[in-house]
Amino acid sequence: MSTSTQAGPGAGNSDPYAAGDGYGTTDGKVFTVTGQDWDEVVAGLGEAGDAERIVVNMGPQHPSTHGVLRLILEIEGETVTEARCGIGYLHTGIEKNMEFRTWTQGVTFCTRMDYLSPFYNEMTYCLGVERLLGIEDGDDPVPEKAQVMRVLLMELNRISSHLVAIATGGMELGALTVMTIGFREREQVLDLFELITGLRMNHAFIRPGGVAQDLPDGSLDAVRDFVKLMRKRLPEITAMCNANPIFRGRLEGVGHLDLEGCLALGLTGPVLRSTGYPWDLRKTEPYSGYETYDFDVQTWDTCDSYGRFRIRMNEMFESLRIVEQCVGRLDKLVGAPVMVADKKIAWPSQLSVGSDGQGNSLEHIRHIMGESMEALIHHFKLVTEGFRVPPGQAYVPVESPRGELGAHVVSDGGTRPFRAHFRDPSFTNLQATSVMSEGGMIADVIVAIASIDPVMGGVDR
Incomplete structure (x- = not known):
């Protein structure tokens, strides 16, 4: 993993969160933390020298951020100066x-x-x-x-x-x-x-x-x-x-x-x-x-x-x-x-909990399969078409x-x-x-x- 310093928002970095594009941050040098150990971060800050702010990605993974939630934090020391959520990692449609x-x-x-x-x-x-x-x-x-x-x-x-x-x-x-x-x-x-x-x-x-x-x-x-x-x-x-x-x-x-x-x-x-x-x-x-x-x-x-x-x-x-x-x-x-x-x-399946936790009752199956053609047609239509x-x-x-x-x-x-x-x-x-x-x-x-x-x-x- 690498670190970088940039002059101004978005300069030389395609990640808008890392550089602060659209997040209201001011121009200046930014040090982006991208997953390295804290010792490496400290060393990188020493090399950067003039970095004015640090942007840290917190998440998206368990534990600590309540599931697959990404937090983009701008910090000064251990104080958070800006925090934003990055969502969409669990999208299901x-x-x-x-x-x-x-x-x-x-x-x-x-x-x-x-x-x-x-x-x-x-x-x-x-x-x-x-x-x-x-x-x-x-x-x-x-x-x-x-x-x-x-x-x-x-x-x-x-x-x-x-x-x-x-x-x-x-x-x-x-x-x-x-x-x-x-x-x-x-x-x-x-x-x-x-x-x-x-x-x-x-x-x-x-x-x-x-x-x-x-x-x-x-x-x-x-x-x-x-x-x-x-x-x-x-x-x-x-x-x-x-x-x-x-x-x-x-x-x-x-x-x-x-x-x-x-x-x-x-x-x-x-x-x-x-x-x-x-x-x-x-x-x-x-x-x-x-x-x-x-x-x-x-x-x-x-x-x-x-x-x-x-x-x-x-x-x-x-x-x-x-x-x-x-x-x-x-x-x-x-x-x-x-x-x-x-x-x-009404849902026609007449569900009853069996040994497997689900299934149609035998009485309902007997009715639609052997007693009433109308009930069978209704069951089939409601299940397939609604x-x-x-x-x-x-x-x-x-x-x-x-x-x-x-x-x-x-x-x-x-x-x-x-x-x-x-x-x-x-x-x-x-x-x-x-x-x-x-x-x-x-x-x-x-x-x-x-x-x-x-x-x-x-x-x-």
Whole structure:
């Protein structure tokens, strides 16, 4: 690897990030660090002599920068004078691919965007499709049991996502105990997901019109056991972190961003609520019956990384409250439908979880293959072609663990989305990287990024 000095932005270097093209830096000599050891950097600086600034690439690789995120840092000593994000290293083309699949198949794609909160990706997309179909306020609405199951899965997903945020944030600080405990508890949630949906991640379980299948036997008891376990363990995790002066010292006052800055950049989620502003779509623009659940919006007033950590911890307690209410309601809805009655929209596969975690029920196969030619034709047509959605467009946001997640769904009257575009909170919240990091130490950049909790699958979708 080589180093170089250049006179002025962009001179003799094709990398605009290295020389500062378009990044507002002033003319002058630049020393670009391109992967060498720090001793080599120091030696190179001595040879350059008159270099006025150093540009360092941080990432894109694990660990330390929250996934495949590239940070371009201009530093003076160990102080960051300029910070910019370089994204696109996890690009999947999910939104474009959805234009070539049926409306139901689109769920299989969008669930893979923010892979730490897949149910929220599915939910915002399905809510948009249901609004276009008129299911939202029509004669055949999404059944109550499906709505409660959606809320149950989303709140369990909020817990698992926040556990990863705290675990990976701890790892990036060097607090490996926090990392270990966070992932240990997350495994409990993924076990529940596997029991209920057949998969631990990327479920494609929430479908337009309801959910793919009913709750399996024993699932509610498993959820109760999980709630009981977490009510014991969450206070232990909270106390361990809050009582650790090193942990608090690394977070307090770091990544500061006030309410005015959040509103100017369009930031949502724990970053916004750490300013004391109680904006939560579950309360302000409720969906799926959230207005009927008893829970509190968690806020903090420090505008820093420590406040965002405390909010995520407190939100997990609130999610447990909601989960308990969901379990109580589901106890009274045994045998109730989980999909709209309109067979032109309802997914026909009648999935049941078998020994392999998936598969059509034998009763459904017997019906379509040996009893009803009409049912077989309908099954084949709906699987291969899908249903038609009236022309129009809809945007229905949800409150994901990272903030406002919304799907702008456009239909031209066909069986596939004309356009599906997602407002991912990780993409929007990453705008705060520079204002949170500039003027601080290099080590504090890691803390600021971790407090945003970006998931690059959602950013680079």
